[in-house]
Amino acid sequence: MQPETNSVPAVETADLKRIYKVGSMEVAALRGIDLCIPAGGFVALKGRSGSGKTTLLNCVGGLDRPTSGTVRIFGEEIARMSDRQRTRWRSRHIGFIFQSFGLLPTLSAYENVELMLRISGARIRERKERAVYCLNLVGLTKWMHHRPYELSGGQQQRVAIARALANKPRLMLADEPTGELDSTTAREVLTLFRHVIEHEHVTILMSSHDQLVDEYVDRVVSLRDGQVIS
Ligand code: ADP
Ligand code: MG
Numbered sequence: 001m002q003p004e005t006n007s008v009p010a011v012e013t014a015d016l017k018r019i020y021k022v023g024s025m026e027v028a029a030l031r032g033i034d035l036c037i038p039a040g041g042f043v044a045l046k047g048r049s050g051s052g053k054t055t056l057l058n059c060v061g062g063l064d065r066p067t068s069g070t071v072r073i074f075g076e077e078i079a080r081m082s083d084r085q086r087t088r089w090r091s092r093h094i095g096f097i098f099q100s101f102g103l104l105p106t107l108s109a110y111e112n113v114e115l116m117l118r119i120s121g122a123r124i125r126e127r128k129e130r131a132v133y134c135l136n137l138v139g140l141t142k143w144m145h146h147r148p149y150e151l152s153g154g155q156q157q158r159v160a161i162a163r164a165l166a167n168k169p170r171l172m173l174a175d176e177p178t179g180e181l182d183s184t185t186a187r188e189v190l191t192l193f194r195h196v197i198e199h200e201h202v203t204i205l206m207s208s209h210d211q212l213v214d215e216y217v218d219r220v221v222s223l224r225d226g227q228v229i230s
Contacts, residue, residue, distance in 0.1 A: 008075045010171055010203035011037040011060055016069035018055050018226075029055040031226040032069070037205060039074070039170075042197055042216070045207040047223035053207035054175055056223070060205065061094050061173045062086045074170060091120055095164030095202070097174035101156045103148045109135060109159045110144045116166040134162035137199060138192060154185035161192060165200055172196075174206040183212060190216040 018030040029052045037043050045053045058064035060071055062078045071078050073093065078086060103112050113134055117127040135144050138158040148156050157177060164172055174193075178186035190213060193204055206213070214220055222230040 008039065009036050009072070010039045010041065010074060011035060011205060012070075012072040013056075013060070014070045016056070016059060016071060017067045018052075018059055018064065019067045029226050030059065030066070033226075033228060035221065035228070037203060037219075039203050040197060040201060041218050042193060042204045043206070043219045043221060044213045044217040045205065045221050045223060046209060046213070048209060051223040052226040053223060055226075057173045057175050057205065057207055061096060061171075062090050063096075092167060093170050095167070095169035095172040097157070097160050097164050097172065097177045099176040099179040101148070101153075101160045101180075103156055103159055103163075105148050108145045108147055109140055109151070109155075109162070112148075112159055113163045113166050116163050120167050130166060131162075134165045135159075137165070137196065138162045152185070153181050154188055157181065157185075157189055158192065161189075161196065165196065165202070168200070170202060172202050172204045174204065176207055176209075178208060178210060178213070186210065186212055 013033050013035045016030055016033040017028070020027040020029055033056060045056060047053055055064065059066045066079070078089070081089060104115070107115065110131055113131040114127050117130055122130065135141060138161050140155065140158050140162065143151060143155060148159070151159065178189055181189060194216060196202060197204060220230065221228055
């Protein structure tokens with residue numbers, strides 16, 4: 001890892017607020033979040049449904065715009081970017097993982113991963129090498145040419161993790177990645193996240209409402225009604 005990567009936090013938010021306008025009503029999803037996550041960390045956002053986990057992940061990843069406050073990712077303030085810059089920055093530096101995997105059903109595991117590299121403009125040889133490498137890292141070498149419906153939920157989430165890693169992101173954001181998995185499979189995925197942090201030097205910020213994750217992460221940040229309570 002680069003020395004400067006170590007000193008700059010992966011994620012830093014200051015007084016982050018997100019207020020949704022629904023008709024004449026205002027819903028304060030985030031009410032001033034101050035968060036600092038060091039590079040290489042594995043952090044869980046916990047809280048009940050509606051506490052603001054998804055909104056926070058989306059603001060951190062540049063999928064949603066905060067109403068006020070700042071988000072810095074490795075020292076860069078993402079609100080300062082234009083939409084186009086932000087989209088490019090996101091595909092280069094952030095890997096997203098979702099609860100329901102979000103794989104393209106007609107493509108094989110390999111093709112799902114390779115597509116990300118195609119979109120980012122990698123050359124054919126690099127695409128092939130990186131896709132094979134990522135699928136191997138998540139333990140799916142043997143299943144590489146299978147389609148999502150031929151894979152278990154845990155295997156599908158592994159494909160999604162390989163896909164999120166394809167472009168060598170520095171930060172992975174995972175929204176309830178174990179939400180649809182049984183506890184044994186959830187443990188396997190959490191162990192895999194640790195493995196990925198070691199081998200790919202990423203930082204992982206994950207949301208969950210599962211007690212199980214506490215054993216695996218470096219830190220738990222608890223949210224209630226859009227505020228950090230721990
Ligand atoms: P969590 O992921 O912890 O379940 P969310 O971030 O999805 O929480 O939601 C936080 C709050 O913001 C909830 O009260 C939710 O109803 C509200 N909310 C989320 N997204 C929207 C939206 N697009 N429009 C209006 N309200 C929203
Ligand atoms: Mg959510």
